[in-house]
Amino acid sequence: MSGHSYDVIVAGVGGMGSAACWHLAQRGQRVLGLERFDLGHGMGSSHGMTRIIRLAYFEGTQYVPMVRRAHELWAETGKKAGLDLLHVTGSIDIAPEGAGFVESSQRSCLDHGLVHEMLSRDEIMRRFPAFRLPEGQIGLWQPDGGFVASERAIYAHVGLAQAAGAVIRTNEPVLEWSTTAHGGVKVVTDKGTYTAGRLVLTSGAWMDTLNPALAPHLRTVKQAIGWYSVKNPEPFRMGRLPVFILTVEEGNFYGFPLWEHPGFKLGGPHFGREPIDPSQPDRTPSPRQVQFLKDALERYFPDATGEALALKGCIYTVTPDEHFVIDTMPGAEQVAFASCCSGHGYKFASVIGEIMADISITGKTRFDLAPFRLARFAGAGRA
Numbered sequence: 209m210s211g212h213s214y215d216v217i218v219a220g221v222g223g224m225g226s227a228a229c230w231h232l233a234q235r236g237q238r239v240l241g242l243e244r245f246d247l248g249h250g251m252g253s254s255h256g257m258t259r260i261i262r263l264a265y266f267e268g269t270q271y272v273p274m275v276r277r278a279h280e281l282w283a284e285t286g287k288k289a290g291l292d293l294l295h296v297t298g299s300i301d302i303a304p305e306g307a308g309f310v311e312s313s314q315r316s317c318l319d320h321g322l323v324h325e326m327l328s329r330d331e332i333m334r335r336f337p338a339f340r341l342p343e344g345q346i347g348l349w350q351p352d353g354g355f356v357a358s359e360r361a362i363y364a365h366v367g368l369a370q371a372a373g374a375v376i377r378t379n380e381p382v383l384e385w386s387t388t389a390h391g392g393v394k395v396v397t398d399k400g401t402y403t404a405g406r407l408v409l410t411s412g413a414w415m416d417t418l419n420p421a422l423a424p425h426l427r428t429v430k431q432a433i434g435w436y437s438v439k440n441p442e443p444f445r446m447g448r449l450p451v452f453i454l455t456v457e458e459g460n461f462y463g464f465p466l467w468e469h470p471g472f473k474l475g476g477p478h479f480g481r482e483p484i485d486p487s488q489p490d491r492t493p494s495p496r497q498v499q500f501l502k503d504a505l506e507r508y509f510p511d512a513t514g515e516a517l518a519l520k521g522c523i524y525t526v527t528p529d530e531h532f533v534i535d536t537m538p539g540a541e542q543v544a545f546a547s548c549c550s551g552h553g554y555k556f557a558s559v560i561g562e563i564m565a566d567i568s569i570t571g572k573t574r575f576d577l578a579p580f581r582l583a584r585f586a587g588a589g590r591a
């Protein structure tokens with residue numbers, strides 16, 4: 209790769225891109241990370257302090273090997289950076305019996321030998337008194353789940369990457385890229401032109417602008433999260449409340465124990481999505497989204513109030529089947545991409561960074577990426 213300014217350029221230094229920069233740099237690659245905004249900004253998909261990590265994975269048992277490695281990496285990277293990135297609280301998935309969510313989580317535990325426990329509605333409310341649940345709910349408890357400090361993890365990855373020699377340039381969006389005659393890439397920003405042997409695209413909600421092959425298959429939608437005052441903090445404190453996904457008739461809500469930011473953090477409903485154009489600056493949750501959260505607090509969390517201390521909007525980049533896309537570009541194997549994680553990707557950012565480094569350096573990874581190939585979408589380019 210001599211003659212290039214860098215071995216690898218990473219376009220988009222958010223959740224996934226920051227991890228890619230670190231994994232590449234620690235393996236001796238000359239890395240340039242280019243980020244559209246400030247580091248840890250609030251315009252993309254990774255802000256809001258925390259993201260749930262669940263090993264019991266109702267979205268599909270195929271994710272479990274990757275999420276296990278992600279869990280390991282969050283702990284390892286936190287130690288290296290001297291920052292608490294991973295907080296293990298246990299996780300609970302709660303849903304009506306027979307709705308399929310809890311049953312799928314249980315399937316992933318059984319397939320992969322994960323410790324877990326099935327709980328009745330009464331048992332859930334006895335152990336975790338923050339909840340008031342409707343009849344017919346059941347839960348799956350898994351002790352290794354928890355949350356990742358999401359912006360902090362971006363800072364940790366970037367700090368480590370820089371210490372290993374990576375160059376990170378913020379407020380410098382990639383405008384375009386092309387392949388070169390010698391099998392490398394040329395990347396153009398408003399400040400310069402760079403060349404490299406490889407390119408990693410981790411541009412999240414802006415992936416369509418850099419990856420035309422993927423563009424027809426992506427939708428960007430706005431999601432709401434809030435931090436709410438509580439009448440009684442005890443049932444919400446760390447050690448008392450696990451991270452959770454709560455499926456009720458209104459949709460899937462998710463929440464966290466009290467941590468750093470005052471207030472009980474509740475998000476959702478997961479499928480209550482509203483289209484958003486990422487290039488427009490407003491991220492304010494809609495009144496409808498705010499009302500959904502307020503109603504859920506009133507119904508299901510008797511010790512919380514509907515008083516929001518903070519509300520934020522954030523973007524999901526959703527694929528047609530809601531599964532990830534992790535692949536190389538049809539006709540340009542030197543370009544790898546990951547993102548578009550349909551609202552459940554952050555927990556994997558650590559391992560996706562590692563996978564991007566593996567693919568860029570060796571052309572392969574130990575994980576089975578077959579379920580995540582672009583070609584599964586009709587007309588996506590490669591068989």
Ligand SMILES: Cc1cc2nc3c(=O)[nH]c(=O)nc-3n(C[C@H](O)[C@H](O)[C@H](O)COP(=O)(O)OP(=O)(O)OC[C@H]3O[C@@H](n4cnc5c(N)ncnc54)[C@H](O)[C@@H]3O)c2cc1C
Pocket residue numbers: 219220221222223224225242243244245251252253254256258259260261380381382383410411412413414415418431432433462475521522523524546547548549550551552553554555556
């Ligand atoms: C409200 C909400 C709650 C969520 N909860 C969870 C959860 O609990 N657990 C979980 O696992 N997942 C969760 N997710 C999903 C998860 O957060 C996302 O899948 C993840 O953050 C995506 O990471 P990313 O690196 O793809 O995107 P980002 O972190 O947004 O990074 C993309 C980066 O690329 C930059 N960029 C874009 N275009 C360019 C360009 N042309 N040049 C340079 N830079 C560019 C952007 O500025 C951005 O910084 C949630 C998402 C939201 C919105």
